[in-house]
Amino acid sequence: xxxxxxxxxxxxxxxxxxxxxxxxxxxxxxxxxxxxxxxxxxxxxxxxxxxxxxxxxxxxxxxxxxxxxxxxxxxxxxxxxxxxxxxxxxxxxxxxxxxxxxxxxxxxxxxxxxxxxxxxxxxxxxxxxxxxxxxxxxxxxxxxxxxxxxxxxxxxxxxxxxxxxxxxxxxxxxxxxxxxxxxxxxxxxxxxxxxxxxxxxxxxxxxxxxxxxxxxxxxxxxxxxxxxxxxxxxxxxxxxxxxxxxxxxxxxxxxxxxxxxxxxxx
Amino acid sequence: xxxxxxxxxxxxxxxxxxxxxxxxxxxxxxxxxxxxxxxxxxxxxxxxxxxxxxxxxxxxxxxxxxxxxxxxxxxxxxxxxxxxxxxxxxxxxxxxxxxxxxxxxxxxxxxxxxxxxxxxxxxxxxxxxxxxxxxxxxxxxxxxxxxxxxxxxxxxxxxxxxxxxxxxxxxxxxxxxxxxxxxxxxxxxxxxxxxxxxxxxxxxxxxxxxxxxxxxxxxxxxxxxxxxxxxxxxxxxxxxxxxxxxxxxxxxxxxxxxxxxxxxxxxxxxxxxxxxxxxxxxxxxxxxxxxxxxxxxxxxxxxxxxxxxxxxxxxxxxxxxxxxxxxxxxxxxxxxxxxxxxxxxxxxxxxxxxxxxxxxxxxxxxxxxxxxxxxxxxxxxxxxxxxxxxxxxxxxxxxxxxxxxxxxx
Numbered sequence: 300x301x302x303x304x305x306x307x308x309x310x311x312x313x314x315x316x317x318x319x320x321x322x323x324x325x326x327x328x329x330x331x332x333x334x335x336x337x338x339x340x341x342x343x344x345x346x347x348x349x350x351x352x353x354x355x356x357x358x359x360x361x362x363x364x365x366x367x368x369x370x371x372x373x374x375x376x377x378x379x380x381x382x383x384x385x386x387x388x389x390x391x392x393x394x395x396x397x398x399x400x401x402x403x404x405x406x407x408x409x410x411x412x413x414x415x416x417x418x419x420x421x422x423x424x425x426x427x428x429x430x431x432x433x434x435x436x437x438x439x440x441x442x443x444x445x446x447x448x449x450x451x452x453x454x455x456x457x458x459x460x461x462x463x464x465x466x467x468x469x470x471x472x473x474x475x476x477x478x479x480x481x482x483x484x485x486x487x488x489x490x491x492x493x494x495x496x497x498x499x500x501x502x503x504x505x506x507x508x509x510x511x512x513x514x515x516x517x518x519x520x521x522x523x524x525x526x527x528x529x530x531x532x533x534x535x536x537x538x539x540x541x542x543x544x545x546x547x548x549x550x551x552x553x554x555x556x557x558x559x560x561x562x563x564x565x
Numbered sequence: 566x567x568x569x570x571x572x573x574x575x576x577x578x579x580x581x582x583x584x585x586x587x588x589x590x591x592x593x594x595x596x597x598x599x600x601x602x603x604x605x606x607x608x609x610x611x612x613x614x615x616x617x618x619x620x621x622x623x624x625x626x627x628x629x630x631x632x633x634x635x636x637x638x639x640x641x642x643x644x645x646x647x648x649x650x651x652x653x654x655x656x657x658x659x660x661x662x663x664x665x666x667x668x669x670x671x672x673x674x675x676x677x678x679x680x681x682x683x684x685x686x687x688x689x690x691x692x693x694x695x696x697x698x699x700x701x702x703x704x705x706x707x708x709x710x711x712x713x714x715x716x717x718x719x720x721x722x723x724x725x726x727x728x729x730x731x732x733x734x735x736x737x738x739x740x741x742x743x744x745x746x747x748x749x750x751x752x753x754x755x756x757x758x759x760x761x762x763x764x765x766x767x768x769x770x771x772x773x774x775x776x777x778x779x780x781x782x783x784x785x786x787x788x789x790x791x792x793x794x795x796x797x798x799x800x801x802x803x804x805x806x807x808x809x810x811x812x813x814x815x816x817x818x819x820x821x822x823x824x825x826x827x828x829x830x831x832x833x834x835x836x837x838x839x840x841x842x843x844x845x846x847x848x849x850x851x852x853x854x855x856x857x858x859x860x861x862x863x864x865x866x867x868x869x870x871x872x873x874x875x876x877x878x879x880x881x882x883x884x885x886x887x888x889x890x891x892x893x894x895x896x897x898x899x900x901x902x903x904x905x906x907x908x909x910x911x912x913x914x915x916x917x918x919x920x921x922x923x924x925x926x927x928x929x930x931x932x933x934x935x936x937x938x939x940x941x942x943x944x945x946x947x948x949x950x951x952x953x954x955x956x957x958x959x960x961x962x963x964x965x966x967x968x969x970x971x972x973x974x
Contacts, residue, residue, distance in 0.1 A: 354739060355860060355875045357751045358594040364738060377872055402592055403859040407873035429592040429862065434581060456599035456758065479596060480756045 303395040303423050304448050305471045307345045308508040308527055316564050317524050318345035320510055321557055322399065322532030324366040325349050325383050326375025327539055328549070333370070334383050335550050336539070340557040341387070341394050348426070348530065351380045351400040358428050360483035362533035365540055377408055381420040388421040397424035397450065410438060414445050424448035426474065432465045443470060450474050453500055455488075466503040474530070475500055477513045477523075483533025486514035490522035497526055517559055524564045531560055568900050570825050574817070574893050575779040582772030583864070585899060589892035591771040592862045597751075600758040605773045607678055612780065620673060625784055628702065629665050632788035633657040635796065635953075640923035641940075648805070648946035650939055651953045652926060653789055653819065660695045661959035662929070663782055663815040664766065668695035670781040671764035672703045678762060684708045685764040686750040688715055688743030688811070689884030689931065690722025690962055692766030697731035707731035710750040714741040715883045722962045740877045743811075743887045747861050767812025768891035771862035775891060782818025785955065790822045802830055803950040805942070808957070809934040810835040810851065810905065811884050813891035815957040820903070828902060835894060836938045838880035839907035846879035850890050851898050851905040860889040866898075881910035881966065882930035884958065908937035914970055916940055917960070929958035930966065 301309070311318035321344040327333050341347050352367035352375060359367070384396055398417065405413045405427065417425065425447055430438060432451060439449035451469040453462060454476040466473065475497055478488045493511060501509050511523055512530030523529055538556050542549035566585040569577055574584075582590045593601060611617045625631045634657060638650045655663045668685070675683045683705045687693030693709035700707035709726050713735045716723055726733055734753075739745040747765070754763040765774035768782075793800050806823060808816035816835050823831045837849035847853055850866040858867035860875060868876040868888035880886040897903040908916070913930055916937035920926055928936060935954045943952055960967065 353874065355744065355748050357748050357861065358596075358755055360752070368738070371874060401859075403869070403873040406859060407856070407869070407871065428594055429859070431591075431593060431595050431598050434590070434592075452595040454594075454596040454598075456596050458599060461598070476596060479759060481752045484756060 302448060302471050303393060304346060305508065307395050311345050311528070317526050318510070318528035319561050319564065320344065320346045320348055320528050320530040321535055322348040322350060322530060323535055324352050324363065324370050325380040326352065326370035326373060327366040327536070328369050328543055329373055330375060330379050330383060332549060334386055336553050337383070337387050338390060339550050339554045341391050343554070343557045343561040346395045346397060346528070348397045348399050348532070349380065349384060351377055351398055351404055353401040353404055356401060358481055360481040360533060362483040362536040362540070366536040377404060381416050384422055385420040392421070395423040396421070397426060398422050399426040400428065402427050402430045410441065414441055414447065417447055418445050422447060424450050424472065426450045426452070432461070432468065436468065439468065448472060452476060455479060455496060462500065463503060466500065466507060469507060472508045472510065473500065475509055475511050477511050477515070480513055482513055484514050486519050490519065493523060494525055517556070517563065520560055521563045529564065566896070566899055568824065568902055573783070574821060574824055575776045578772060584892050584896040587857065588865055588895040589772050589775060589863050592859050592864070593771050594755060596755050597758060601771055601773055603678070608674065608773060608777055611674065611677060617673070617677065621670065624669050624673070625666070629659045629669060630657065631784060632792065635789060635792040638924050638926070641920065644923055645940060645943040647944040647948070648942070648950035648952045649948065650943055651951060652956045653785065653953055654926065655785055655815065655955055655957045656928065656959040660691070660698055661961060662691040662695065663785060663818060663957045664691040664695040665698070666781040666784050666818065667766070667778045667814060668692065668699040668764065670777060671696070671762065672699035672705060674777070675705055675762035676703055680760060680762045682706045682757070682761040683764060684710065684750055684753055684761055686710045686743065686746040686766050688712070688746065688766070688886055689882070689929070689958070690715065690719040690726065691884065691958060693733070694722045694725045694729070696764055697726045697729035700731060701729045708734055708753070710734045710736055710746045710753065712736050712740070712742040712746045715743065715746070718966060719883055719962050721964055742878070743883065744875060744878070751861065767814040768817050768893060769812040769861060769863060769865070769889055775863065775893060778814050779817045779821065779893065782814050783821040785815070785818040786820060786822035789819070789953070801951050803947070804831045805834055805950065805952045806831060806955070807834045807836065807935045807939050807952060808955045809885060809931045810837050810890060810894060811848065811887050811931065813894040815955055817891060817893055819955040824902060833897065833903035834938060835903055835905040836934045837905060837907040838882055838885035838934060839909040840879040841881070842909045842911050844879050846877060847907065848878035848880045848886050848888065849907040850888065851894060852907045863892050865889050865892045865895050881913060881970070882934065884929070884931040885934065906938060908934040912937040917967070918971065926956060927960045928956045929960040930963050931958050932956045
């Protein structure tokens, strides 16, 4: 049986557009609010990434850091992250959800327990920012056994030989980091160049769904619509921050952004 | 878990970069895999390259000013009435602390790799000051990441960094100390690794940075070994090498030549920052109960909560105010080769006062932690025991803190 992640890509493809992936931080700014945001934006997003916040994130830029610190300050715990996912899945059982975060959180929870809990919460995939290939092989294998997609990351610095190996060992989805940057950086490479690199990855194995992330906003998303999928994170986190600062409704504001993003790639 | 003899500790890791199978490694984002691999290969070549070694030795001698002196602290010894207390006055090195060794080597590597920009983190400001000095010396553009809290409390070093033409990037996230400075510096490197070299200021971070730093500071113990022989005609039978431990770069450098000796002959004592006496916070992951965690790309004992969030630390000494510690020290602890303890802020201040009262020495707050332990154990030890304290930094940078804390009394 095809995974929900795979089906989401198939579905987008049948509509002649890339899949839209959103990233929000679990518990930002409260447990309840982040679930509401997730439910609402999933009407437009094809796949939802949910970050489990860490207070020493070495690959995240300012916007996601702010969201993560806010969630932690409001007391979010890893078990809350699972319960948000579980509650979400009760209502949106066919919408794939991917947890994303740093390895220390998984390590402290215990790898096996973490994966059991993922399974119980119906998590479809996992992205671990600081557990690169080939060190992630044993963990990725454990994920596969549980039917959870372990999503490999590829960047502009990934060498050809390495790329080949990573793709070969990847599951349904591969995440291409658009440029040398932390999350939320300004897109400093032309979309043409990004798409060229994207094609090189895609040509390794056409059956893999390759998404592009980092630096994608309302302004840049359209130019990359050839990709299988596009991830927007910082732009969404930024909107949550803005809404809180202006005392506006984050759910409606964020949803309207995601709706706009979706319209740009239709 | 076992130490090997005849192999430098920096090389006693497995193929994935782990010491003792579980400390260290390289937990890095994909983007950094290539630059870290490039650096690893380059360093492997350079450390065997005769010309590079000559260059290193030349700058160590003529720029850093090695060897630093090894002196007996007669008055302090007399006052305490037990073991002999000696100091390795590493603070005589150019710039006033051991951080110059690592900074100089990184600047040389940066040049050898053809990169023009160098970035680094700093807590007490010494790592930043030295990197800015080395950058200036070798014509590199330099940025130093420093927590906003540390910028305030270590002003003299900040002034020096700016005077050397480097830019200080203040870090306002988290606790605004070293831990956040290292994170921000790594983030900067992720974004600029194509033309920029990163220097990690201590024996922490991804495996290769632990190695380069340890390789650089090892100069201290190479000198000390010769100095033992010229002072005592042999290596004495009862030695205790006392060093403060934050990230652990000076302690590793002070001990590296002596790790193969029997611990009954040469005991290695690491002193961490216990924080204020009345506070629950500390920066002592090895001597107070903590679990292994991943911080800044390496697995080590880390001050963290159950969930894996990194704890805030507290210490009067910015250089020791770090929640993690070198994987090599974790390995030395678990193999029981070294003993780790801590000194509180108050104990360090008292030690500072005692040392400066009796000796012509001005140790910064970091080595004052080591002196606190030396002062504690010396009276109980025999007169033929040689305690050597690595006085690895000068207190000039602590001017404001010392003035504030010591005038209250």
